Amino acid sequence: MKFIVDNWMLLLIMLSSGGMLAWPMLRGANTGTLTAQGAVQLINRSRAQVVDVRDPEEFAAGHVTNSKNVPLNQLEEKLPTAVKNKTVPLILVCATGARANRAVATAKKLGYEQAQAIAGGLKGWKDANLPIEKT
Incomplete structure (x- = not known):
C-alpha cells in the first residue's frame, strides 16, 4: 500500500x-474500418466483394474497380441479391467512410459477419493511389 x-x-x-x-x-x-491497402489484400487473397453505398450518380463519377453499387437507403433490400455469399469478406465504401460505417452495422445484421468499411472511403482509396473506374 x-x-x-x-x-x-x-x-x-x-x-x-x-x-x-x-x-x-x-x-x-x-x-469496422480498414486501410485501403488492407482492402486490396482482402480482395486479392480472400476474394472480398466491394459494395459502394453511394448514390448511383456518385458511383458513376468514379468507384473502386469491380465494385457493386447498392445505395445505403436500399441496402437491406438489395444487398442479399447483390452479394449472395455471406461468408466472403464484404468491403463497404462511400465518399468519406461515414455512410459505409453505418452500412457495416446493417450488413452485419443481415448476416455478413466479415463486413468492414474502408477508412476514409473513396477519398482514402484515391489517397493511396489505387485505381478507380468511371461508368
Missing part, C-alpha cells in the same frame, strides 16, 4: 498511457 501512495503519479501515468495505446484498437474494432 505504501508503494501505491508513494508512487501514485507514476501509476496514473502508466494507466493513462496504456489507455491511450489501447484506444485506437478499441475504436477501430467498433467501426
Whole structure:
C-alpha cells in the first residue's frame, strides 16, 4: 500500500498511457474500418466483394474497380441479391467512410459477419493511389 501512495503519479501515468495505446484498437474494432491497402489484400487473397453505398450518380463519377453499387437507403433490400455469399469478406465504401460505417452495422445484421468499411472511403482509396473506374 505504501508503494501505491508513494508512487501514485507514476501509476496514473502508466494507466493513462496504456489507455491511450489501447484506444485506437478499441475504436477501430467498433467501426469496422480498414486501410485501403488492407482492402486490396482482402480482395486479392480472400476474394472480398466491394459494395459502394453511394448514390448511383456518385458511383458513376468514379468507384473502386469491380465494385457493386447498392445505395445505403436500399441496402437491406438489395444487398442479399447483390452479394449472395455471406461468408466472403464484404468491403463497404462511400465518399468519406461515414455512410459505409453505418452500412457495416446493417450488413452485419443481415448476416455478413466479415463486413468492414474502408477508412476514409473513396477519398482514402484515391489517397493511396489505387485505381478507380468511371461508368
